[in-house]
Amino acid sequence: MTQVIEHGGGVWSIKVPIPDNPLGHTLVHLLDTDPGPVLVDTGWDDPDSWDTLAAGVAACGTTVEDLHGVLVTHHHPDHHGLSGRVRETSGAWIAMHAADAHVVRRTRAQEPGRWLDYLATKLAAAGAPDEHLAPLHAARASGRTRTLPGLNAALPDREIVPGELLDLAGRRLRAIWTPGHTPGHVCLHLDEEHPARHPGRGRLFSGDHLLPGITPHIGLYEDPDDPATVTDPLGDYLDSLERIGRLGVAEVLPAHQHAFTEPAARVAELLDHHEARLSDLRTLLAAPLTPWQIAERMEWNRPWEQIPHGSRTIAVSEAEAHLRRLVKLGFAEAVPGGDPVTYQAV
Ligand SMILES: [Zn+2]
Numbered sequence: 001m002t003q004v005i006e007h008g009g010g011v012w013s014i015k016v017p018i019p020d021n022p023l024g025h026t027l028v029h030l031l032d033t034d035p036g037p038v039l040v041d042t043g044w045d046d047p048d049s050w051d052t053l054a055a056g057v058a059a060c061g062t063t064v065e066d067l068h069g070v071l072v073t074h075h076h077p078d079h080h081g082l083s084g085r086v087r088e089t090s091g092a093w094i095a096m097h098a099a100d101a102h103v104v105r106r107t108r109a110q111e112p113g114r115w116l117d118y119l120a121t122k123l124a125a126a127g128a129p130d131e132h133l134a135p136l137h138a139a140r141a142s143g144r145t146r147t148l149p150g151l152n153a154a155l156p157d158r159e160i161v162p163g164e165l166l167d168l169a170g171r172r173l174r175a176i177w178t179p180g181h182t183p184g185h186v187c188l189h190l191d192e193e194h195p196a197r198h199p200g201r202g203r204l205f206s207g208d209h210l211l212p213g214i215t216p217h218i219g220l221y222e223d224p225d226d227p228a229t230v231t232d233p234l235g236d237y238l239d240s241l242e243r244i245g246r247l248g249v250a251e252v253l254p255a256h257q258h259a260f261t262e263p264a265a266r267v268a269e270l271l272d273h274h275e276a277r278l279s280d281l282r283t284l285l286a287a288p289l290t291p292w293q294i295a296e297r298m299e300w301n302r303p304w305e306q307i308p309h310g311s312r313t314i315a316v317s318e319a320e321a322h323l324r325r326l327v328k329l330g331f332a333e334a335v336p337g338g339d340p341v342t343y344q345a346v
């Protein structure tokens, strides 16, 4: 069953399934332009997802062979997974922000086990217990690393340069750099009158940056080749959110869940959410804690005991992103000489 939503004004969404994932699907958007139809994201690299995408493109009145280009909001496999196959089938170009193109290049060039080594070392330094590290060491030893998604992600042909109108005759589409969820995440602003004349400045393809019912993961832009650079992805995310809120678009077309209006209200909710997390974290840090202990004590969508292994790893990086923000604002600091490192409020 192909599910295609027509939004009017030459814009459609195609629900492309993500196998075995609670998110369910990626909303791939199709945009008519003078030189041909362009996709915003492509979906997970899986045979069923590909069939759904192809059927969805057909339901929009065109074919995959006729696609002109692919604009990728960010490098994650539920967005960029099928881009290579679309390019092989159609000759379409693939465009991405330079910072995410760098991640794609780096991941392709890396020996696959390197990521697991990096992760195990980093988690140990963050205070992860041995039982959490054991599966990582086991995966490394078994060579299962070749099945990690994203190792063979397609190299983009073009760079998405934020600010200017994109070179897409017949449309007014502008990229806005919104780092936070990934270093090169972009939202795409369709700066045209809303087809149903909703008040506001056009529509926004928001990727994972702004979603109606979930908060995107904010980690640390982990780079095994450059562990020394101190990034502040949560700070980046909050800044980009405020900029998107000020745009005043009429409608948001996100990459998961469903389209929605009144983005400023959603932006305010997300800003409040992170502010509350930062203030709870400051309270927690009355006594010194490792990043792992912080993650155990933070609030998640279920109790810590029920969070599976992979999600715990993600939770620790999310905790560290909040910690990094507090340190940067001068509200917390590392306790000297700790191994694993502990942090305390100041
Ligand atoms: Zn993502």
Ligand SMILES: [Zn+2]
Pocket (backbone or CB within 6 Å): 076, 078, 079, 208, 255, 256
């Ligand atoms: Zn996503």
